Amino acid sequence: xxxxxxxxxxxxxxxxxxxxxxxxxxxxxxxxxxxxxxxxxxxxxxxxxxxxxxxxxxxxxxxxxxxxxxxxxxxxxxxxxxxxxxxxxxxxxxxxxx
Amino acid sequence: xxxxxxxxxxxxxxxxxxxxxxxxxxxxxxxxxxxxxxxxxxxxxxxxxxxxxxxxxxxxxxxxxxxxxxxxxxxxxxxxxxxxxxxxxxxxxxxxxx
DNA sequence: GCATCTGATCAGCCGGTGCTGACATCATCG
DNA sequence: CGATGATGTCAGCACCGGCTGATCAGATGC
Numbered sequence: 001x002x003x004x005x006x007x008x009x010x011x012x013x014x015x016x017x018x019x020x021x022x023x024x025x026x027x028x029x030x031x032x033x034x035x036x037x038x039x040x041x042x043x044x045x046x047x048x049x050x051x052x053x054x055x056x057x058x059x060x061x062x063x064x065x066x067x068x069x070x071x072x073x074x075x076x077x078x079x080x081x082x083x084x085x086x087x088x089x090x091x092x093x094x095x096x097x098x
Numbered sequence: 099x100x101x102x103x104x105x106x107x108x109x110x111x112x113x114x115x116x117x118x119x120x121x122x123x124x125x126x127x128x129x130x131x132x133x134x135x136x137x138x139x140x141x142x143x144x145x146x147x148x149x150x151x152x153x154x155x156x157x158x159x160x161x162x163x164x165x166x167x168x169x170x171x172x173x174x175x176x177x178x179x180x181x182x183x184x185x186x187x188x189x190x191x192x193x194x195x196x
Numbered sequence: 197g198c199a200t201c202t203g204a205t206c207a208g209c210c211g212g213t214g215c216t217g218a219c220a221t222c223a224t225c226g
Numbered sequence: 227c228g229a230t231g232a233t234g235t236c237a238g239c240a241c242c243g244g245c246t247g248a249t250c251a252g253a254t255g256c
Contacts, residue, residue, distance in 0.1 A: 010108035024191035072181035084171035093122035
């Protein structure tokens with residue numbers, strides 16, 4: 001659960017990419033068509049998503065298919081679930097101030 | 099599941115705040131002591147976290163206690179869990195490129 | 197009332213980060 | 227091989243967003 005992973009997933013364009021990839025595997029040209037962004041722009045975002053392990057690339061001839069890595073998304077989900085769980089217990093504790 | 103909520107939670111300092119609040123309710127002076135940040139800096143972060151509904155403030159005399167809102171964290175967790183679930187099915191689908 | 201303390205707000209600065217445009221690379225096809 | 231098209235890389239610019247410092251509003255205590 002690195003901080004960089006959360007930051008990578010929180011960007012609007014990358015959120016959009018992740019949602020598109022959650023439906024089916026796509027190559028960059030599909031993402032260009034769906035988002036309207038330039039290919040170099042998308043390539044930069046995809047490199048970042050790869051670097052944090054959120055997606056993986058599969059070269060197929062001159063195309064490159066991208067897919068999500070479910071384990072990573074599960075880890076993020078579990079992270080927030082744990083925070084939610086702990087914070088319910090925390091409602092009973094209030095550290096004295098003075 | 100607004101995009102602003104994810105961005106708010108993805109910032110390093112705010113991640114730290116959320117983790118501290120997951121353990122117990124704290125007032126700003128505690129957060130100052132724990133993080134080493136200035137009070138105005140923290141106040142800015144807390145205002146943002148309030149605006150996206152991640153935390154709520156309870157004035158108590160001249161102090162202000164903050165606590166997390168578990169439902170919101172659960173919603174974020176569910177959001178990523180849903181993406182993980184969908185992406186597992188998506189591994190079987192690959193949109194043709196040409 | 198006056199001093200003090202907590203916390204909020206705002207303007208301004210500044211660094212990180214996303215977008216663009218040009219170029220490089222590699223595969224495919226004629 | 228030469229052309230085309232898909233993708234990646236990088237430098238440069240612009241803008242968003244976090245940090246700071248000054249100021250202010252309430253609450254507390256002398």
